[in-house]
Amino acid sequence: MSIAQSLLPEFDQEMKTTRKILERIPETPGWKPHAKSFSIGDLALHVANLPTWTKMTLDLSELEINPPGGFKRPVFSTTQAMVADFDRNVKEAREALSKASDQQLMEPWTLIKDGVRLFTLPKVAVLRSWVMNHLIHHRGQLSVYLRLNDIAVPGVYGPSADEPM
Numbered sequence: 001m002s003i004a005q006s007l008l009p010e011f012d013q014e015m016k017t018t019r020k021i022l023e024r025i026p027e028t029p030g031w032k033p034h035a036k037s038f039s040i041g042d043l044a045l046h047v048a049n050l051p052t053w054t055k056m057t058l059d060l061s062e063l064e065i066n067p068p069g070g071f072k073r074p075v076f077s078t079t080q081a082m083v084a085d086f087d088r089n090v091k092e093a094r095e096a097l098s099k100a101s102d103q104q105l106m107e108p109w110t111l112i113k114d115g116v117r118l119f120t121l122p123k124v125a126v127l128r129s130w131v132m133n134h135l136i137h138h139r140g141q142l143s144v145y146l147r148l149n150d151i152a153v154p155g156v157y158g159p160s161a162d163e164p165m
Contacts, residue, residue, distance in 0.1 A: 002100075002101070002102055003100075003102050003105045003124055004097050004098060004099070004100040004101075004102075004105065005098075007097060007124075007127065007128075008094070008097060008098060010132070011093075011094060011097060011132065012094070014132060014135065014136060015051065015090045015094075017139070017154075017156050017157075018047060018086070018135060018139050019083065019086060019087070019090075020154040020156075021047075021139050021142050021143060021146070021154065021156075022044055022047065022048060022079070022082060022083050022086055022142075023079070023083055024146055024151050024152065024153075024154070025040060025041070025044040025079045025082065025142070025146075026040065026079070026149060026151065027078060027079055028040075029041020029042070029044070029076040031145070031149065033144070033145060033148055038141075040142070040145045040149070041076035042073070042076070043138060043141060043142055043145065044076070044079075044082060044142060045073070045074045045075075045076055045082060046138060047086075047135055047138045047139055047142060048082050048083070048085055048086035048089065049074060049085070049086075049089060050089075050131060050134060050135040050138070051086070051089040051090050051092070051093040051131065051135070052089050052092070052093065053093075053126075053127075053130060053131045053134075054092075054093035054094075054096055054097055054127060054131050055092055055093060055096040057109055057123050057126045057127055057130070057131065058096050058097070058100050058104060058105075058123060059096075060109070061107065061108065061109060061110065062109065062110035062111070062112055063109075063110075063111055063112065064112045064113070064115075065111065065112070065113050066113050066114050093131075097127070100123075104123065105122065105123050105124040105127070106122050106123070106124065107122065107123050108120050108121070108122060108123075109121060109122070109123045109126045111126075111130075139156075143156065
């Protein structure tokens, strides 16, 4: 079994679970639990767009995250539109991952900010840490945001207080 094929079941499960969280984001995207926190809409958009890093990681050897002219962050319009974007992003990411060879996954990938190399890792490590684990981390934050807004939290790795399987 290839590395990519071994990652796909985990990818599928995490994306399915993430979608359940994103579907519950309220249409009031400006709410923040703290002044230093992302708003619920900005955090949800970040999570919805993280799967795009899959294809970007596989297609590129490096990425400048603060390019000249800046990065245009997506804007929250509706929960339905965000979930539709997430679905498209996941489909594209899964397709790219399913075609990745072991050799490609072992190639180095570098993250750069303001011209400074922050790290270089094999592409497979970038996919696990900067795509999957990063998404899971922020999905956990979103589940807390849901709880703080008295929105039912779906089960993620088993039942939740709101969804006792």
